[in-house]
Amino acid sequence: MPSNDNDAFSQFIRKLDQLGTLNESDRAAVRSLPFQSQAVPRHYLIVREGEQATDCCILLSGYACRHKTTQSGGRQIVSFHVPGDILDLQHLLLDRADHSVQSITEVRIAVIPAAHIKRLAETHPAIADALWRDSLIEASIFREWVLNVGRRDAKQRVAHMLCEFASRRENAGQGSPERFEFPMSQEQIADATGLTPVHVNRMLAALDKDGVIVRNNREVEITDWTRMQQxxxxNPAYLHAAA
Amino acid sequence: MPSNDNDAFSQFIRKLDQLGTLNESDRAAVRSLPFQSQAVPRHYLIVREGEQATDCCILLSGYACRHKTTQSGGRQIVSFHVPGDILDLQHLLLDRADHSVQSITEVRIAVIPAAHIKRLAETHPAIADALWRDSLIEASIFREWVLNVGRRDAKQRVAHMLCEFASRRENAGQGSPERFEFPMSQEQIADATGLTPVHVNRMLAALDKDGVIVRNNREVEITDWTRMQQxxxxNPAYLHAAA
DNA sequence: CGTAGGTTTGACTGATCTCAAGTTTGGTGG
DNA sequence: CCACCAAACTTGAGATCAGTCAAACCTACG
Known part of the structure; x- marks a missing residue:
């Protein structure tokens, strides 16, 4: 496997380090995990809802999301993911995937048998703690999404999503939150916010007109971060990011 | 403390048993947890958003919920809880509460210092597993709520909530899912589904007219469980309940 | 260039909200 | 046992935010 995969794997260690206090032996144990690196094209279904999954994936580069669908075909994205994120930690302890995981952009993932991560957690309490903490933070983000979709109006929802994306990107060391390439189509933003693509388009235009963002194809610049947050x-507290 | 608290505590052990495989020593360890039993009136704020929390609460009897609010005062209930549920497992590993916890009915809770539960998990891997699994199931429920609020229409949302309540009640050993006392006011249903109380009222009336439920004050009878689920x-898969 | 996917815009529709007025229920005190 | 009160529930009419449908316009890419 190419050396830059190991570099990318360090993205994951970086994240664990943010989540708890690892010592050198912990880090070494993570580094020695057997994994298979895999390049995945955009819009590819990495995990299918209902499947029995025995692997965990770590996102090395690119962006991904998870989604669920209603019987009538409505699609709801329930989270998006940045490099370093574990895409399906839940397969450590739950049998069947209750949602699908899909790449947004081209993506590089490390596929690790769940059993290995489980053993790692059993032998390294600090890692177990970090992973558990990650599950809890994820849950907190889901709660915020319930609030976002349930009680904010369309403009707020779209703006909130952009803010979260900008913040999490930054926390993952992907650069400034004020100017970045936004990888999702307006249809995907719609699926994440419970709106229609047409209305998302209008809300983006409204934010643009308000002077808080400038769009240039898929590049977004948040020109007034304070007003944008308002x-x-x-309020980034729900991300429980290290200070 | 009255003896029925210990009985009620066994509700929690029952739940852990559903979540994993405990042995007698695990169970004994749980039973010997120091805890303070507390009676709480209805509509009481048990945990306040933003607070630093060092205790975990277990719901012994009655119903509770968690909620978040927007700046403009919109309130969103993000989950409800049945006896045996741990109300704030997240305080084991996260500093500040990102949401509030409130009793719906009169409630009896066991307050346990988070540190004790943490130590219990460290010394009893089976319990750590069960608790982690519980966090993951909670996250799955949040994902379903995002879908519910984001992509289902008003009637479906209300019906879905009733179905989940009925199922979780049953899983917690609180009796038949086909006829039960429903503890939430229509305003609370509204806050859980992202609707207004007025519209919840109309949707309940519609479900009644459809012949799938019969209401009698706060008592609900689901007369056609199959059609109600449709x-x-x-689809209860997301609850990851033991078969 | 031609095509496909994505974005933008306009006109119309409709589900849900808002406001406001009753009605029922349950608890409390006389 | 009844009268009263507050809280919760119900109903109606009108307003509005977001959805639908449809067409035109970009942009990247083969």
Whole structure:
């Protein structure tokens, strides 16, 4: 496997380090995990809802999301993911995937048998702690999404999503939250916010007109981060990021 | 403390037993946890958003919920809880509460210092597993709520909520899912589904007219469980309940 | 260039909200 | 046992935010 995969794997260690206090032996144990690196094209279904899954994936590069669908075909994205994120930690302890995981962009993932991560957690309490903490933070983000979709109006929802994306990107060391390539189509934003693509388009235009963002194809610049957070009702406390 | 608290505590052990495989020593360790039993009136705030929390609460009897609010005062209930549930496992590993916990009915809780539960988990891997599994199931429920609020129409949302309540009640050994006392006011249902109380009222009336439920004050009878599940688009897989 | 996927815009529709007025229920005190 | 009160529930009419449908316009890419 190419050396830059190991570099990328260090993204994961970086994240664990943010989540708890690892010592050198912990880090070494993570580094020695057997894994298979895999390149995945955009829009590819990595995990299918209902499947029995025995692997865990770590996102090395690119962006991914998880989604669920209603009987009538409505699609709801329930979270998006940045490099370093574990895409399906839940397969450590739950049998069947209750949702699908899909790449947004081209993506590089490390596939690790769940059993290995489980053993790692059993032998390294600090890692177990970090992983558990990660599950709890994820849950907190889901709660915020319930609030976002349930009680904010369309403009706020879209703005909130942009704020979260900008923040999490930054926390993952992917650069400034004020100017970045936004990888999702307006249809995907719609699926994440419980809106229609047409209305998302209008809300983006409204934010643009408000002077808080400037769009250039898929590049977004947040020109007034303070006002943007106000409009979005965004308070990053729920991300429980290291200070 | 009255003896029925210990009985009620066994509700929690029952739940852990459903979540994993405990041996007698595990159970004994749980039973010997120091805890303070507390009676709480209805509508009481047990945990306040933003607070630093060092205790975990277990719900012994009655119903509770968690909620978040927007800047503009919109309130969103993000989950409800049945006896045996741990109300704030997250305080084991996260500093500040990102949401509030409130009793719905009169409630009896066991308050346990988080540190004790943490130590219990460290010394009893089976319990750590069960607790972690519980966190993951909670996260799955949040994902379903995002879908519910984001992509289902008003009637489906209300129906789905009733189905989940009925199922979780039953899983917690609180009796038949086909006829039960429903503890939430229509305003609380509204806050859980992202609707207004007025519209919840109309949707309940519609479900009644459809012949799938019969209401009698706060008592609900689901007269056609199969059709109710269809209307609600309810598939209990996401609850990851023991078969 | 031609095509496909994505974005933008306009006109119309409709589900849900808002406001406001009753009605029922349950608890409390006389 | 009844009268009263607050809280919760119900119903109606009108307003509005977001959805639908449909067409036109970009942009990247083969």
């Amino acid at each position: 409009i979005a009702d965004f | 209307i609600a688009d309810f």
